[in-house]
Amino acid sequence: MQPKVSLIIVSWNVCQQLRENLSRLFSLQTREPFEVLVIDNGSTDGTATMIRRSFPCVHLIQNDSNRGFAFACNQGLKMAKGEVLVLFNPDMLIGKGVLDHTYDTLMSQKDLGVMGVKLVRPDQSIVASVRRDPTLKDQLAILLKLPHFFPHLTDHYLAKDFDYSVSQNVEQVRGSFFAFRRDVMEKIGMLDAETFFIWFEEVDYCRRVRQAGYRVSYDASVSCTDLVGQSFKHQSARWKQTKFSLSMARYFRKWHPAWQSVVIYALRPLMICLGTISDLVHLRSRLWK
Numbered sequence: 001m002q003p004k005v006s007l008i009i010v011s012w013n014v015c016q017q018l019r020e021n022l023s024r025l026f027s028l029q030t031r032e033p034f035e036v037l038v039i040d041n042g043s044t045d046g047t048a049t050m051i052r053r054s055f056p057c058v059h060l061i062q063n064d065s066n067r068g069f070a071f072a073c074n075q076g077l078k079m080a081k082g083e084v085l086v087l088f089n090p091d092m093l094i095g096k097g098v099l100d101h102t103y104d105t106l107m108s109q110k111d112l113g114v115m116g117v118k119l120v121r122p123d124q125s126i127v128a129s130v131r132r133d134p135t136l137k138d139q140l141a142i143l144l145k146l147p148h149f150f151p152h153l154t155d156h157y158l159a160k161d162f163d164y165s166v167s168q169n170v171e172q173v174r175g176s177f178f179a180f181r182r183d184v185m186e187k188i189g190m191l192d193a194e195t196f197f198i199w200f201e202e203v204d205y206c207r208r209v210r211q212a213g214y215r216v217s218y219d220a221s222v223s224c225t226d227l228v229g230q231s232f233k234h235q236s237a238r239w240k241q242t243k244f245s246l247s248m249a250r251y252f253r254k255w256h257p258a259w260q261s262v263v264i265y266a267l268r269p270l271m272i273c274l275g276t277i278s279d280l281v282h283l284r285s286r287l288w289k
Contacts, residue, residue, distance in 0.1 A: 003035035005084045005099050008076035010069055011038055015045045017091040017227060022055050024093045031100045035059065037079055038090075039072040068197035069175075074190045083107065085185065087178040087202075093225040101222045102179050113184045113214025114206055116173025118164060118223035126164045127226045129174035130218050132157055134203065136260045139248055143264070143271055167220045171210070175202035176226050180209070188212050195254060199247040207255060237282075241275030242268075 007025070011018050018038070025036060036058045040047050042065040051060050061075050073087055084103045088094075098117060106115055119127035138157035141147060147154050155161070159170075188208045191201045206216045245268045253261035 001033045003082045004032040005034040005086060005103050006076075006080035006082035007034060007036045007086045007088045008073055008080060009036065009038045009088050009090050010041060010072040010076070011043060011047055011090040012041045012066055013043045013045045013047070014090045015043065015047045015050050018047060019050055019054065021090055021092055021094075022051075022058065026055070026057075028094065028096060028099075032103045034099055035081060037061065037076040039063065039076050041066040041068075041072055068193065070191040070193035070196045070198070070201040073201075074193050077185065077190050083182050085180055085182060087175060089176040089226070091227040092176055095223045095225070098222045098224060101219070105219065106179060106181050111213075111215055112217055113180060113209035113212065114173060114216045115179045115219055116170075116217070117177050117219050119174065119176055119226040120223050121228070122225055127174070127176075127228060128158060128162075129176065129226075130159050130162050130164075130170045130172070131174075131203075132159055132171050133207065134248075134251065136252065136256065136263065139252070139264070140267070143245060143248070143267055164218075165220055168218060169215050170218045171216065172203050172206040173216060173218055177224050178202055178205075184209065184212075184214060195250045196247050197243055199244050200251040201247075204251060204254065236275070237278040238272060238275035241271045245271045
């Protein structure tokens with residue numbers, strides 16, 4: 001049966017979380033047929049073996065190294081057969097009725113380009129999944145860690161005033177659950193993998209979608225459980241600072257006056273240095289235990 005919904009999951013060393021994710025997916029009864037594509041970015045924890053043994057119906061793409069989130073998503077999008085495409089994090093648990101509701105909403109609202117849903121932690125507290133477009137002011141504050149001293153500096157960007165109980169149009173939604181129709185992708189393209197390795201790819205995509213005349217929407221009527229950032233636990237602070245600041249600089253080079261990206265590029269060595277120091281501090285604390 002031809003799938004109506006395609007879920008694209010990019011995985012890196014989160015074997016147990018992915019097993020729980022897939023078990024939940026295949027335990028649910030859905031009206032619309034769906035397929036699952038897992039793109040594994042060179043995991044060394046037995047992820048590929050687990051999928052082949054326990055979930056043979058999953059379409060597995062196995063990369064020999066970490067090719068980046070955007071690149072891997074595009075690998076899945078090229079193979080996907082559904083009319084509705086969902087980028088879905090491996091450390092997520094799908095909620096009841098989410099897939100059918102997402103399909104119905106996107107297929108009935110042709111002006112809707114990207115749809116996100118309510119994300120909650122296992123204790124049912126809200127995961128902040130809506131943000132406003134980045135500005136140089138708030139991104140510099142994040143790079144320089146200023147919110148640790150002045151917490152309200154990024155309130156506007158982080159949409160601290162957002163009401164997660166109400167469905168509404170937004171500027172961007174978190175990439176953990178990121179749904180759009182095939183015709184939208186055919187019009188504006190896939191993720192910009194040449195520019196973004198990880199981070200800011202969904203920010204860029206939402207902006208391209210809105211630029212093309214579509215809406216981006218947050219839907220409060222259905223929810224998924226988000227364990228938040230399990231893959232990143234394996235990465236060093238230096239690695240995260242390197243990739244995050246580079247994606248930020250490239251985003252500003254693409255969408256903002258050139259001088260703004262120059263400012264961010266100039267700050268990158270400092271951020272990478274601070275990441276290295278953080279790694280050394282954590283290493284010393286572990287050795288002293």
